Amino acid sequence: MPYTLKDIAEKTGVSVSTVSRVLHDNSQKYKISEDTQAKVKAVAKSFGYRVNALARGLRTQKTNEIGVIVPDISNPFFSAVIKSVAGELRKKNYNFIVYDSDEDISIERSAIKSLLEKHVDGLVIASVGQDFSHIQKIREANIPFVMVDRCFDDFDADSVSVDNVKGALLAVNHLIKSGHRRIAFIQGLPGTYANETRLEGYKSALTSAGISIDENLIVGDDFRSLNGYLETKLLLKLSNPPTAIFTAGDLIALGALEACRENNISIPDDLSLITFDDPVFTTYLSPPLSAVEQPISKIAEMAIAMLYRRMKNPNDERRKVLLEPKLNVRGSVANISTLAFIPITNNNQTGKEQINKSGSA
Amino acid sequence: MPYTLKDIAEKTGVSVSTVSRVLHDNSQKYKISEDTQAKVKAVAKSFGYRVNALARGLRTQKTNEIGVIVPDISNPFFSAVIKSVAGELRKKNYNFIVYDSDEDISIERSAIKSLLEKHVDGLVIASVGQDFSHIQKIREANIPFVMVDRCFDDFDADSVSVDNVKGALLAVNHLIKSGHRRIAFIQGLPGTYANETRLEGYKSALTSAGISIDENLIVGDDFRSLNGYLETKLLLKLSNPPTAIFTAGDLIALGALEACRENNISIPDDLSLITFDDPVFTTYLSPPLSAVEQPISKIAEMAIAMLYRRMKNPNDERRKVLLEPKLNVRGSVANISTLAFIPITNNNQTGKEQINKSGSA
DNA sequence: TACTTTACTGCAAACGTTTGCGTTAAATAA
DNA sequence: TTATTTAACGCAAACGTTTGCAGTAAAGTA
Structure with missing residues (x-):
């Protein structure tokens, strides 16, 4: 029972739409008066309002989240990769969700399923397996992804790894x-x-x-x-x-x-x-x-950079990058x-x- | 543009409700005939249907996700904790979202904000700071949480750490x-x-x-x-x-x-x-x-066990557990x-x- | 025959947002 | 004066689910 836009609307006497616009920086686009802005913001603050990410994601078809799947989070290599990825994503105001597939392809499969259900905006995967049928599903779902460290020779996908x-x-x-x-x-x-x-x-x-x-x-x-x-x-x-x-x-x-x-x-x-x-x-x-x-941090930076390009230009040529x-x-x-x-x-x-x-x- | 219940409903000629019930194991409760069940399942499979977790979460007010926040994911101690926590949660069919606060309390703060916006069902936190005002917000939001490794003497909360x-x-x-x-x-x-x-x-x-x-x-x-x-x-x-x-x-x-x-x-x-x-x-x-x-895996197991108790009985007495x-x-x-x-x-x-x-x- | 149960399914509201479009009143232009 | 712009806001649909409540037809009961 957290407070909603509706609660704020009722309290201030304006419409839900107006509250939404004030609270999410569309005030100038929709020319909301300073007065109502102040009023709405005050009430929102006093209520400790927090947007419901589920509702927003549902409506906007965008979650601002990137999924990350690694085979073993306790492996120093992967935890360092995650750390770097986290830093890169933070810069761009993305959140991320990590899954540990425990070197088990069936767990990896279900991790991908979960992430697709959650409608993440992108995916970074260090895949465990020899089989990439489940990776195909990501492409079919039309969500951008990039493979790191472990990729497939005979599967055409953005990927970055060391040589x-x-x-x-x-x-x-x-x-x-x-x-x-x-x-x-x-x-x-x-x-x-x-x-x-x-x-x-x-x-x-x-x-x-x-x-x-x-x-x-x-x-x-x-x-x-x-x-x-x-x-x-x-x-x-x-x-x-x-x-x-x-x-x-x-x-x-x-x-x-x-x-x-x-x-x-x-x-x-x-x-x-x-x-x-x-x-x-x-x-x-x-x-x-x-x-x-x-070059762990380079791998992470490159992966995120490639993911971004893919999100912007879904039909770009795909690349496999090797770092020294x-x-x-x-x-x-x-x-x-x-x-x-x-x-x-x-x-x-x-x-x-x-x-x-x-x-x- | 993934397939939705509506698509399946139209294809099969039954209602959206029926499709929902078939696909999520409420067939017997609502006594859906074997015939329609088969029909619906077939179409769902051919469509590669995947539930939209955002919509479901919005409707049910439950996400089946646990948030985890650690100060440094690349620290072997914490990555081991995460690994154990992941295993425990997998057993109980929960997903989890990890955040790395990078030993920075302002990042920790925004991680908590994110997780609350996402409406996770529970939280496991290894807090970096001396200040716990942001942790208070979790309680105010009424979502169960447990602190691990780092807790506060003067803050009454479920917590588990080594002695x-x-x-x-x-x-x-x-x-x-x-x-x-x-x-x-x-x-x-x-x-x-x-x-x-x-x-x-x-x-x-x-x-x-x-x-x-x-x-x-x-x-x-x-x-x-x-x-x-x-x-x-x-x-x-x-x-x-x-x-x-x-x-x-x-x-x-x-x-x-x-x-x-x-x-x-x-x-x-x-x-x-x-x-x-x-x-x-x-x-x-x-x-x-x-x-x-x-005792890392004990810490993780205990943390999840406590979180579960808290989710069942929100008003139980709170405990601080020390392991040997x-x-x-x-x-x-x-x-x-x-x-x-x-x-x-x-x-x-x-x-x-x-x-x-x-x-x- | 009339009434009750049972098997099966659909309606529609609700979850909390966002946003295209419409509306009103005031300001400006002609 | 009338027509047009502009500032400020509200309506209502839509996102994809779940679920209480009805509803219908068939079967069972008396």
Whole structure:
């Protein structure tokens, strides 16, 4: 039973329309007198009037809300994306609604359903799956959307992500230059865009270096830390174990670290480790983790910018944008090219090959 | 221009009411014949009908949505809380809308305004501020809410948080037992519930141990990592620096670690460190960080449970619930009680004093 | 036969806005 | 004076639902 325009109208003796116009900045367009404006505003204030967004949305067919769906809100990468998106949207006076699909496509499906029912004005999606039939529905519903981080090669949609292939190339090439030849890759969820592209970069780096691909060194099946933990344990059991591991995501790397710690494997002395993603705490790890950094705030800004264009011009050509990754060389990769044992401190010499190309492609 | 009940009604030749009843499980109550049911459902499916949540909410005065407001979505603690809350709500078929107030009370204020305008059915708030006038408005609007993590002593509201005083006591007592007497406290945002209660625990631990409180050792002013970094640098400059630091939150601890690394201060040999909060990566830090863990999923479950009770019984007595913290002793605190230098491995002896009382109070 | 129940469906109001159009009275123009 | 503009506001429809209340025809009961 909040106060409504009608209540204010009755109290002030003007019509509902007039109250509406006063309260929502159409006073000059409809030339409402200063007198009534003051009267209406006073009553509205004393009533603590708040517009009913449902009624307004119903009438105007516009909600001023953007829906955001991510696979895992507790993943530092996605929470950083959300944070940036939130900032961008706030600037433009949009609200947003976040859904966590929990890496589950059926939850993602129902999240999309909910958001469409709510009639959001736009959608930002980091999709979990290999299947995009539910994404199609968004297009059919005629609501603008943009995909981030995870997109589909064979689905024509606005999307923005880091250049995963290049990122993986940077990481694996760094390992190769440091003398590694047996390099394992712990995957994320197979079939997802992020995973397949990173895998592609991994393979491509190896083959260009003339290293044959050993399928036994490509393991794992999701982006969580437990996956990294288990697969690392298994890799260490191999008769001919890898000298380096490249993990597809930060949580996987954490799991790998845990496994190493438990097995008394010292990084980088016994095993080198490098990972995709570069959350805030990598530098505090022991040792600081070498990692491929994604330009998170650029991704968010670009996503919102593209969403805006799409909202303005629904029929523009659709674009897939790739942003440049950056390799941060720290202390978790040993140079084994010349000697078996090299003091850790020497490692910093490789710091000079740090690559820093930021900017968009 | 999505399809509406009216479209379906026209296509099938029945009334809008009938369509509504068929499509939303009131068929048996209104005894709709199997025939019409089938007909309506078929057409609805072929149209890809989706209910308009705005219209429904307007009509029923119920949105099935819960609003959630946190100060910083990228803080691992809060993203974990959100994740748990999301799971709980999903079980009960509620949707939820997250807002990030960015530790800014004016954003928090406008978030509350938005959520009230949207007519959410309930609210979960981790408030940033010292002021609760805007929270009062939620009560005036008569919508159920519960405060988590950060609540107000002098504001009677449902709330659930960890027992901060006890948590701080656990941490500081552990330091004291390890022989420390000069113990610094790097605060979070002064005036907030979390900070003041942790400060209280800190002081209380010192005084019970007969250690006088040195105001020079109580520093800092927010929960971010930069704060920890700066204050640690300053503490190290003191003519009589502390032997141990207790930080009010995980990000502060990260900042402290960074400062120590830069100054070549070895933890725990040169300085002991212990912190409130225990995010997933503490165990991978160098050294693994001793920390006070909050029962995050219990907090979330309890919050939602309380919210439910409040929604059922709006006039129940209000409760403030405190959950038990847990001290996780790891490797970042040195025992200096007997000797100046003790091998790190000895430290694990203190492991037996690990306290693990879970459950609610 | 007459009356009551039952199965099934429709009418229409209501939720709180926004907005095109119309209306009135005063001001201005011719 | 009359015609036209302008300032200020109200009417009423529309957005898409839900739901209490009627209403009708058939079936059951006495």
